Amino acid sequence: MIYPVHSIPLDDCRPPRLDAAVATKWLTAFLRDELVVRRNLGHAVIGLSGGIDSAVTTALCVRALGADHVSCFALPYRTSNPASRADAQLVADSLGVSLRTIDISAAVDGYLQVEADADTRRRGNIMARMRMIILFDQSAKLSGLPIGTGNKTERLLGYFTWHADDAPPLNPLGDLFKTQVWELARFLRLPAQVIDKAPSADLEAGQTDEGDLGLSYPRADAILSRMLDGVGDAELLERGFDADDVAIVRRRVDGTHWKRHLPTTAMLTNTAINEFYLRPVDY
Template sequence: MISNPTLKNYLDLDYGKVTDYLVNKLRDYIRDSGKKGGVVGVSGGIDSAVTATLLSRATQNFYFLIMPSNSTPQQDLEDALHLTEMLNGKDKRTIISIDNIVENFSNVVNTRDKLIVGNIKARTRMILLYAFAQKMDYLVIGTGDKSELLLGYFTKYGDGGVDVLPIGDLFKTQVRKLGEYLKLPSRIVSKPSSPALWEGQTAEGELGVSYEVVDPILYLLEKGKGDLEITSELGVNLNLVRRIRTMVERSRHKRLPPEIFKLP
């Protein structure tokens, strides 16, 4: 447990100002790109729910793709449908089961490895998002948050393959608070985060620690604090801080464009 009573102050934000800023910034970004609107994949989770809501406030030209697979919990599908209806997007959405597409890719690769198949699912969704975006002359609006980006908890050229990341500078715990401010359904706001690339997968289950613990560590790492300093300030285990730092460092390549080897 984290014992520092001032911990929450690190990540406090004025979510009214955050909402106004992100909506206006997204509206301007779409306009300046020369595109007509934006398409977002809605999963039933908090990140996509917040992103979809911001997009719907930024422009009337929004479109939602709901792309369940055999590992998508029924509640996630129900929540995605409910959210898009809340946002007046019932006539601006397409629901596509990706199982047949993923099965074809998996057969070509001749694999049933859950990690490989899971990444195929994420990249299949990216292909569909870009196909719809190109057809409509829209941008692909990404749903990744800062915690996932720093930890490398996304699929390169899958959910990481997007045109813009409106909530990419918000930690997961901040996204949940923003969801509360936007009055999103409580079961979406409080739902355990999961890409659902295989049955039973949860982000915090794989991390072995909650985002309430991870986010302050990530925040202080970004501020340049040392491992021992973070351990002392937050009252967390030194090995945990080192593990989080290692995850950030080893996933750095996923946050960068491909390296171009310049000729001498």
């Protein structure tokens, strides 16, 4: 007799899965509770880039508040890809939200006039922080709140501008990996064109996130999810992950812990804020 064998591999090396229905219900409740119940605000302000993260964030806000209570802004610089603006419009139209374009070129270039030698990284950071300024100002104008769009992958890899992309007081996607955001986008039936295109910060022609990072999001997420569960680098290799991929992810995670914290404050007393004097954010 041949016994049937039931077994599983040590690791399938896949990115983490997502129950998109559970996540959608929960994040919708989160946005409603945090905006309306806790802050008595009924309006969400979102920078709609044409990418997947801001599209999913907008869709969740529409579910939570209704399309009339979501204002989206396209904030292109003069070198931005026009296709990004077109994709943002596609998302806005599919969700029935307003989309206003505010060109940030004049504001950014006003500063760069005196810093003409700024490299691409500095220019990208200036653009990101200018977009943050506009979203906060529009929120004040509209009696709303800026909603962040950053995902867990870019937070862990430090692939964002500190005090810019991470500045909004609410972030529904920050505990979801990029591949899970894609799952959510499919569940929310966002336009396929936006889901399928290569993610890009759109700071220069031909730029893609995965080109910048040096590995694909599914491979990064598979490694990150196991690292956060406590699987060490040597064990990741035993499980079949690529050594170069593991090294890239490890270097980025370990080099960017500071980006996931508030500024470091020198402690001098027994009542140092957030060290001894501890009060929750919603108190």
